[in-house]
Amino acid sequence: MEDCSVDWSVWQGEMPATLMFIVRDGEVLLIEKLRGIGMGKINGPGGKIDPGETPLECVIRECQEELHITPIKPVKMGELWFAMSDIPDIHCHVFTATEFEGTPTATEEAVPIWTKIEDIPWDKMWEDDAHWLPQMLEGQKFLGRFLFEGERMQWRDVQLEDAGVSGWLIS
Numbered sequence: 305m306e307d308c309s310v311d312w313s314v315w316q317g318e319m320p321a322t323l324m325f326i327v328r329d330g331e332v333l334l335i336e337k338l339r340g341i342g343m344g345k346i347n348g349p350g351g352k353i354d355p356g357e358t359p360l361e362c363v364i365r366e367c368q369e370e371l372h373i374t375p376i377k378p379v380k381m382g383e384l385w386f387a388m389s390d391i392p393d394i395h396c397h398v399f400t401a402t403e404f405e406g407t408p409t410a411t412e413e414a415v416p417i418w419t420k421i422e423d424i425p426w427d428k429m430w431e432d433d434a435h436w437l438p439q440m441l442e443g444q445k446f447l448g449r450f451l452f453e454g455e456r457m458q459w460r461d462v463q464l465e466d467a468g469v470s471g472w473l474i475s
């Protein structure tokens with residue numbers, strides 16, 4: 305991979321966002337995303353953080369809005385820093401949970417898809433996901449930094465456990 309043109313030591317995401325991956329019995333709750341950034345892709349529920357909201361508040365609200373479920377005791381597992389070419393840079397907080405209230409329900413924003421971990425459809429997901437989601441689903445915390453040109457990943461760096469967590473912008 306070529307050198308990265310981004311100075312990550314001063315990078316600040318312009319658009320804060322969240323993602324949730326609920327895991328139960330060897331399956332992960334994914335969505336087909338019907339609108340917003342990444343429309344048409346498979347992803348976890350999540351979205352942009354509203355002004356005044358914490359990442360935890362946001363990820364719970366997005367699960368309620370997109371799937372009519374409330375995750376219980378979400379755990380922050382990672383940060384994703386996306387330097388983008390055509391949209392504002394995204395700073396995403398990634399959570400997991402093993403319990404939730406409610407029944408995952410299709411909405412105007414998302415269709416729920418329980419997926420066996422070994423069957424995750426990488427070709428329908430963002431290109432970077434294969435570089436941190438497997439590690440996260442094995443319980444490792446992380447910091448992933450990516451440079452995108454449009455929807456194509458140009459550069460990546462993923463740090464696991466303490467090396468990653470120590471770089472988080474928000475604990």
Ligand SMILES: Nc1nc2c([nH]c(=O)n2[C@H]2C[C@H](O)[C@@H](COP(=O)(O)OP(=O)(O)OP(=O)(O)O)O2)c(=O)[nH]1
Nearest residue numbers: 321322339340341342350351352394396430432433
């Ligand atoms: N897994 C994964 N998720 C990503 C990547 N890039 C990226 O923005 N996302 C996520 C972060 C957010 O959850 C989501 C983008 O926010 P959104 O457009 O869904 O936000 P929203 O629901 O608030 O938007 P809106 O439809 O109300 O305008 O996509 C990526 O490379 N991989």
